[in-house]
Amino acid sequence: MEEKIKQKEQLLLQGNVACARGALAAGLDFFAGYPITPSTEIAEYLARHLPKYGGKFIQMEDEIASMAAVIGASIAGAKAMTATSGPGFSLMQENIGYAYMAEVPSVVVNVQRGGPSTGLPTKVSQSDTMQARWGTHGDYNSITLAPSSVRECFDLTVRAMNLAEKYRTPVVVLMDEVLGHMREKVTLPQPDEIKVINRWKPTVPPEWYQHFEINPHYVSPMAIFGEGYRFNVTGLTHDPLGFPTARSKEIKDKLDKLRNKIEHNVNDIVQVKEEFMEDATCAIFAYGSAARSARQAIRMARQKRIKVGLIQPFTVWPFPEVYMEHMSERLDMILVVELNQGQLVNEVMRTNCGKTRIRKLNRYDGEIITPDEIFHKLREVR
Amino acid sequence: MEQMTQVTHRYLRTKKKFPSVWCSGCGIGIVFGAIIRAVDNLKLGKDQIAMVSGIGCSSRMPVYADFNTLHTTHGRALAFATGVKLAKPELHVIVITGDGDGLAIGGNHFIHSARRNIGITTILLNNNTYAMTGGQYSPCTPFDKFGTTAPFGNVERSFDPCDLAKGSGAVFVARGTTYHVIQLQKLVEKAIMKRGFSLVEVVCHCSTIYGRLNREGTAVKMMEWQRDHAVSIQAAQRMSPEKLRDKFLTGVLWDIEFPEYCEEYEKVIKRAQGKVNL
Numbered sequence A: 001m002e003e004k005i006k007q008k009e010q011l012l013l014q015g016n017v018a019c020a021r022g023a024l025a026a027g028l029d030f031f032a033g034y035p036i037t038p039s040t041e042i043a044e045y046l047a048r049h050l051p052k053y054g055g056k057f058i059q060m061e062d063e064i065a066s067m068a069a070v071i072g073a074s075i076a077g078a079k080a081m082t083a084t085s086g087p088g089f090s091l092m093q094e095n096i097g098y099a100y101m102a103e104v105p106s107v108v109v110n111v112q113r114g115g116p117s118t119g120l121p122t123k124v125s126q127s128d129t130m131q132a133r134w135g136t137h138g139d140y141n142s143i144t145l146a147p148s149s150v151r152e153c154f155d156l157t158v159r160a161m162n163l164a165e166k167y168r169t170p171v172v173v174l175m176d177e178v179l180g181h182m183r184e185k186v187t188l189p190q191p192d193e194i195k196v197i198n199r200w201k202p203t204v205p206p207e208w209y210q211h212f213e214i215n216p217h218y219v220s221p222m223a224i225f226g227e228g229y230r231f232n233v234t235g236l237t238h239d240p241l242g243f244p245t246a247r248s249k250e251i252k253d254k255l256d257k258l259r260n261k262i263e264h265n266v267n268d269i270v271q272v273k274e275e276f277m278e279d280a281t282c283a284i285f286a287y288g289s290a291a292r293s294a295r296q297a298i299r300m301a302r303q304k305r306i307k308v309g310l311i312q313p314f315t316v317w318p319f320p321e322v323y324m325e326h327m328s329e330r331l332d333m334i335l336v337v338e339l340n341q342g343q344l345v346n347e348v349m350r351t352n353c354g355k356t357r358i359r360k361l362n363r364y365d366g367e368i369i370t371p372d373e374i375f376h377k378l379r380e381v382r
Numbered sequence B: 001m002e003q004m005t006q007v008t009h010r011y012l013r014t015k016k017k018f019p020s021v022w023c024s025g026c027g028i029g030i031v032f033g034a035i036i037r038a039v040d041n042l043k044l045g046k047d048q049i050a051m052v053s054g055i056g057c058s059s060r061m062p063v064y065a066d067f068n069t070l071h072t073t074h075g076r077a078l079a080f081a082t083g084v085k086l087a088k089p090e091l092h093v094i095v096i097t098g099d100g101d102g103l104a105i106g107g108n109h110f111i112h113s114a115r116r117n118i119g120i121t122t123i124l125l126n127n128n129t130y131a132m133t134g135g136q137y138s139p140c141t142p143f144d145k146f147g148t149t150a151p152f153g154n155v156e157r158s159f160d161p162c163d164l165a166k167g168s169g170a171v172f173v174a175r176g177t178t179y180h181v182i183q184l185q186k187l188v189e190k191a192i193m194k195r196g197f198s199l200v201e202v203v204c205h206c207s208t209i210y211g212r213l214n215r216e217g218t219a220v221k222m223m224e225w226q227r228d229h230a231v232s233i234q235a236a237q238r239m240s241p242e243k244l245r246d247k248f249l250t251g252v253l254w255d256i257e258f259p260e261y262c263e264e265y266e267k268v269i270k271r272a273q274g275k276v277n278l
Ligand SMILES: Cc1ncc(C[n+]2csc(CCOP(=O)(O)OP(=O)(O)O)c2C)c(N)n1
Pocket: B055, B056, B057, B058, B059, B074, B097, B098, B099, B100, B101, B102, B125, B127, B129, B130, B131, B132, B133, B138
């Protein structure tokens, strides 16, 4: 692969730009979007740079259309992505649901701002965590990744593109206003250090091809339009050929497949980053920009000889269930820090089953939570 | 007739997907036949065609067609099709939509696709109602006509889809009917071959729902109405406004040249790559 962007030198990069560069590094071919703060820089960067590599950028009439165009492009063979914030993420839900149902590789970046509704266009929030899991109607399993630094914006966008291709599913990248707009010094990996995954293509002759084949991997090979396979894609519940069905067995098989392709591959999908956890007796559980303050608070606590560590889930969904069950047994207390009124803390409690103390610290006034606040809370609840 | 049927059968997913969901006597099958014969006559390979639709009786068409087919969400066909076309401009992208799908929930995508002049052929089957959901009034239900949600008569004005497309920037606009099948096939052929956004509105009878609600009689009666009220644009030029009062125009209503979106975007790529001076 030709070197997409020079990535050797130390750079001062904004999170949004790192995200866009990650997408390019993972082989992005197509971007459709609609301007919205605080995500717009992703679109602006790609409008300028994507065509350099022969990719296509289009500004659609709204976010509903943006997600639709992303899906159409992906079915025509492109690696496709969109980026937005809360109000646009809400509009995209209809077609994100289509992408789950029709199993279309696609990446949706949500640079979160405060909500509900138009909310706080320029202020930070992590209040779309549950929407990323359950935003569209119906039963399905979501993959959602949450970076907490500029470098992670790059890395997790690469990973999101790869997981989308590997599992034929939409993948959400949950950033937030602080991450999107802050600048950090980073060195980006060389192209040959970046693992790029492409979708699994069919090798059977067209007569045998089933676009939604049920197989032991729960992921079907994916032909694209214009290469002789002439399959049907629909958002109606369908049989393995892609034709609408009302047979209960076929309905159940389809919904099981959507669940199993995630649940049977959690070990491949789930990633948790640990810091100071070797000797920790308690931990802070935080993701996204809240994890940055948590890290600093832990350094402060360690100076006071408090044995606390950081659990930072890169995969918010699927929730790192097995890992957290294990942690509940090992730790005396887990403090869940989020920039919302308490969303992922409910998952921590669910998997904890009363085994250890769970405490929470939440801020939802548009400001970033400070290390001091976390440190004081930690001292109080330890 | 037999010859016509044989051609049609070559393009149907006969082994997989029949019988269809359509009522007997429905006009949608006639439109489907005309599209297939147009494709056959133009000698376009099946692999070169992507048929994209929304939701509705009319939008079920792609499921039965042996093309690359994409049955999307309600109203969004043109937005999905935009992604398909831009990612693979060599495909002939044909969008099948209804009056509700294309002009109510999908109205915004309709005007913007036309404005962009992206190379998509849109076939809008206008049966003046939301047929699939049982006959509610649509943006194309005429004033004073009935729908299940307009039980005392419709008090909204209806869209003229052709005027709307023209006003939004479409480069080719035509209207046909399910009665005039040969003309319809020719219009579809022209629309497919046109570079840029083209629209063919088809006056399409739905006797089961719209016909019954408005006492318009059988499918045959509704087609006879089309025969008696359609005037080709050429014939209209020789007719007085008085005579044209309760008629509607058919044929190619608008045909201009304007650069197609995907071709223009190729130039963007060249500029971005520095192969063209800005
Ligand atoms: C978001 C959404 N809203 C409503 C519906 C229900 N619905 C299905 S078909 C349809 C109307 C279709 O009307 P039209 O496009 O004119 O097609 P026709 O059935 O008349 O051919 C509606 C409202 C839906 N499927 N999705």
